[in-house]
Amino acid sequence: MVLDPGHNGGNARDPKAINRLVPAGRGQTKPCNTTGTATNAGYGEHAFNWDVAQRVGAYLSAKGISVVYTRADDTGVGPCVDERAATGNRTEAAAVVSIHADGSNSAGAHGFHVAYSAPPLNAAQGQPSTSLASTLRDRLRAAGFDVSNYLGRDGLAPRNDLAGLNLSERPAALIECGNMRDPAEAALMSTSDGRQRYADAIADGILAYLS
Numbered sequence: 001m002v003l004d005p006g007h008n009g010g011n012a013r014d015p016k017a018i019n020r021l022v023p024a025g026r027g028q029t030k031p032c033n034t035t036g037t038a039t040n041a042g043y044g045e046h047a048f049n050w051d052v053a054q055r056v057g058a059y060l061s062a063k064g065i066s067v068v069y070t071r072a073d074d075t076g077v078g079p080c081v082d083e084r085a086a087t088g089n090r091t092e093a094a095a096v097v098s099i100h101a102d103g104s105n106s107a108g109a110h111g112f113h114v115a116y117s118a119p120p121l122n123a124a125q126g127q128p129s130t131s132l133a134s135t136l137r138d139r140l141r142a143a144g145f146d147v148s149n150y151l152g153r154d155g156l157a158p159r160n161d162l163a164g165l166n167l168s169e170r171p172a173a174l175i176e177c178g179n180m181r182d183p184a185e186a187a188l189m190s191t192s193d194g195r196q197r198y199a200d201a202i203a204d205g206i207l208a209y210l211s
Contacts, residue, residue: 001060001206002068002088004098004164004174005053007036007046009074022082025121025166032080037103039186045101048189050074052177053099055199060206068093085167094210095132097202098164098174101189103181104150110182111148111155112140115174117165118158128171132209136173139205143197151176171209175202 011018012035024030036045050073057067068091070084079087088096102109116133120126137155141147147155157176159165165172177198178185188194 001065001210002070002091002093002096002170003053003057004070004084004087004096005046005049006098006100007033007049008071008076008078009044009046009050010077011035011046014077017077020080022080022163023167024081024161024163026160028161028163028166030081030163033078037101037180039180039190041186041190043180043186043190045103045180047074048101048177048180048195049099051195052199052202055196056099056203056206059199059203063207065210081163082167085164088172089169093170095206096164096168096170096172097132097136097206098172099202100174100176102151102176102179104179105181106150109150110179110185111146111150112178113148113152113155113157113176114140115152115157115159115162115165115176117162117168117172118160121166122169124169124171125165129165129173132171133173135209136175136202136205139208140175140201143201143204145178145198145201148176
């Protein structure tokens with residue numbers, strides 16, 4: 001199982017590295033990485049992503065699942081989005097889940113959504129990825145999280161512009177856990193208990209998919 005905590009804590013200190021263009025699939029290129037968003041109080045998305053991924057990984061490891069992370073800490077730079085996809089491909093992961101949070105300033109924008117590659121570029125991006133995305137959506141919703149009211153439809157978002165999904169040869173999905181600019185969701189994401197709630201739901205979704 002590959003877990004991909006979005007962004008990295010050191011990205012802001014090396015703009016040259018993260019602005020370098022890399023392959024993004026479908027003939028596109030994109031910057032290597034970005035700094036991510038943050039709550040209005042300054043809690044960074046990179047830190048949220050890292051913490052939730054660690055909690056998910058601990059849960060899965062306790063169930064006997066081998067977990068690989070796309071980055072080793074929250075102080076480095078990168079890796080680039082194409083290398084993150086390559087980690088899943090190289091390890092022949094049963095599934096790849098990217099963990100993120102959004103930063104919309106639209107009034108009232110809140111809720112999570114799960115993205116997957118569409119139209120699919122290979123067999124893994126077809127039914128396996130849509131099943132992974134749907135299962136994650138169902139477990140997050142069952143855990144009491146609202147689906148997004150501003151992105152995707154019914155908690156799912158088919159995308160053709162996300163490098164990590166386009167370049168994946170394994171079943172892959174990307175979760176935007178919520179909007180860090182929404183006061184209620186920002187408050188939840190900023191607490192240990194809140195991050196554990198997200199992690200438990202994501203881990204449950206991964207286990208349900210793998211079973």
